[in-house]
Amino acid sequence: MKPRKDTSIKDIAAKSGFSTATISRVLNHQGGYSKETENRVMNIVKELNYSIKNQNLQKIGILVPDLTNEWFAETVRCLEEELYAKNFHCYISSTNEIPSREHFCFEGLTALKVSAIISFLGSEELVSLAESASFPVLFIDRIPQTPGKFLCLESDNYIGGYMATELLIQKGCKKILFIGRNHHASVIHSRQKGYQDALKEYQLPINPELMLQLESPDHPYERSRDLVCYAIKKKIEFDGIFASSDLRASGALQALKQNGFSVPEQIKIIGFDDTSVCRQCYPALSSVRQDPLAMARHTIELLFWQLTQNPHLAKHMVLPVSIVERGTT
Amino acid sequence: MKPRKDTSIKDIAAKSGFSTATISRVLNHQGGYSKETENRVMNIVKELNYSIKNQNLQKIGILVPDLTNEWFAETVRCLEEELYAKNFHCYISSTNEIPSREHFCFEGLTALKVSAIISFLGSEELVSLAESASFPVLFIDRIPQTPGKFLCLESDNYIGGYMATELLIQKGCKKILFIGRNHHASVIHSRQKGYQDALKEYQLPINPELMLQLESPDHPYERSRDLVCYAIKKKIEFDGIFASSDLRASGALQALKQNGFSVPEQIKIIGFDDTSVCRQCYPALSSVRQDPLAMARHTIELLFWQLTQNPHLAKHMVLPVSIVERGTT
DNA sequence: TTGAAAGCGCTAACAA
């Protein structure tokens, strides 16, 4: 920690002999100066340790609900890599799943003068903030309920839910438990819709007793385990479980083991996201994979299309998912 | 996404009848105006959708090596909560464990005109960047090798390593495998030193063959599992494992199960960090707990002390760790 | 390719 007073472009101008205008041009890569001038200026910039504070970096804000969720963390990481390759800085802000925090975080990113925000949240609040922003907002994963006006990108959660359920049915399951979460986010609803439609398609009854909902996003493993234990205690019968996330599936698996059920012989399980926990369970957990890297690449592609071509672009893109079968099915 | 041209405080001044100076004061919460003025101004600010872009928010940068590591993600989350309570915005930047990215990320945060940076990285590079910064940098977890000049905060990794090893010894282990990582970070070295000193204290031999090092931070579970499988194949004998992280411990546990060893009867295991994976293993994993919330609280306390009192404060703080015993010991 | 000078948006000193 050094100077109290920051060096300004005036200092660089003085030391280099150029005018502040030239320094400004060089720092903003605007062109209209010689290579030699650039070198001289940049050397003095380093020498004086110019704060960069005012340099116009390319900035992207990333808004997430929860970084302790591995799928978010991994997708953010992929986004960072893609953005780094284009020399964009990215700044992450997390609401920690607190809705009232969304406004605060969005304003925080806005204050950075970012070129765009990539939002993993699509609440009404955020849609309204995005509408009045002077830069594009791209929604991914939890997209708005009416995606019409914005760039939106999501995995095919509906088909994922359908395929997961279909797999369990094809393996002989007749009574499939669904573990969801009470939340307005689009992703959970789509997965549950896929589950219900698969049951219908195979002429199995849709039993509300078999659709369990967690109340909070915290401790998905423990809450899900307890929920399944409770279902067993209540003598609810089932021979398959489709959980809306891997951690919930893993908790369910634990509940079954504790109660002496054999997996996959008596009861089969499949999760969603294909995160690392799948490979750490025993038996290893089957899951619906949504690829973080593919998600990140398409996001950045859309974003740069937006930034460079069409400032009023609206588009809704759906990425395919795939089944990864392991020991629990 | 709306206006091409941002509204400025001039617009608000015109519309409200006040001068730009008053608007500036209100926006920066500097006081010296009536409650009524504030309300009038803030209403027009909302009405005109003033960009906030220039509003002087209180900003803190957080620099982390890897957000997919649960301990980092959880500690960052706690930091965010503490900072939110003080109305500070925080901006997270991750190097994704790539050393050459440190400069890029630090500059990115500097460009935001943050009041301070909290860094989970303490490399030479960062020390040099911190020295020439015009704001305080607080190092936590992976603190610099010569912490003298800065605010530094870490868990007692040495004692943690010592206690973990001691616990295994007291439970009867004579040949304890250590799983570390080839990295200059202070934390791993301290844990390994604690391991070695505990062995010495109990007059057990320090066998280099029993100290395994992972080469990369990626896939700790898989790499650790493979490493232990390899050790078993090579007929290296051991009856206890101290792993320098929970995921490495979990991978080791998996390797033992695959090879037909019973845990904790034949071989005991303990990890480090006490992350959620400990409760998801079977048997549940014992671990050395370093509390994310305590870490965050002390960090913020030190930081605000620095920001409000002494601008040239240097201090090295060490937080206690505790053993959490579960099924693997 | 460069500089002088004007301008923009914001802050701070001072006066009322």
Added chain:
DNA sequence: TTGTTAGCGCTTTCAA
């Protein structure tokens, strides 16, 4: 409590 005014740091225009 508020406005006037000067000033700061940066960008942009215009002329050379």
